[in-house]
Amino acid sequence: MGAFMAYIIRDLPPDEVADMVRSAYAAFLPPAQQDEAVAYVDLLKAHGVALMAVFALRTLARFIGTLRMWQGRKDGFHIYTSAQLLGMLVPILIAGPRTINFLGFLLAINWCYLYFIHRKALR
Numbered sequence: 001m002g003a004f005m006a007y008i009i010r011d012l013p014p015d016e017v018a019d020m021v022r023s024a025y026a027a028f029l030p031p032a033q034q035d036e037a038v039a040y041v042d043l044l045k046a047h048g049v050a051l052m053a054v055f056a057l058r059t060l061a062r063f064i065g066t067l068r069m070w071q072g073r074k075d076g077f078h079i080y081t082s083a084q085l086l087g088m089l090v091p092i093l094i095a096g097p098r099t100i101n102f103l104g105f106l107l108a109i110n111w112c113y114l115y116f117i118h119r120k121a122l123r
Contacts, residue, residue, distance in 0.1 A: 002055065006048030009041065017041055040098065047095040054094065058087030069115060077119050084108040 009017060018038045025034050044051070061083030068076025088108055091099040 003049060003052040006044060006052045009045050009048060012045075014042065014045070017045060043095055043098055050094050051091055051099070054087065054090050058083050062087075072121075074119065077115050080115060081112045084112055 018041075021038050021041050022034050025037055029037065062080055065076045065078075065080025065083055068079060070076075085108070088101075088105055
């Protein structure tokens with residue numbers, strides 16, 4: 001769904017996208033934060049398709065890693081951890097530092113650590 005929306009946003013005129021964002025968030029955000037939302041949507045307009053592809057591949061790799069761990073295989077941990085770390089770094093390389101999500105980074109490290117401490121139970 002995200003890739004589909006990225007294709008739609010990519011082809012829309014910038015003024016139309018900014019008006020849609022402002023009208024959607026007018027009741028929820030003050031004008032300064034609306035400008036931030038417009039800037040983020042402009043980033044998605046420029047790099048959204050590539051970002052959505054990275055996020056889809058990251059989700060698939062994390063699922064495969066988790067499934068392999070549930071099956072008791074040690075390579076699942078490495079697949080999962082690699083997907084988590086690359087899934088945080090590759091968007092920064094594609095779209096720049098605006099894609100850094102500190103809370104997401106902490107949660108990713110947390111899950112990697114939790115899987116790491118239970119790794120001894122795997123084959």
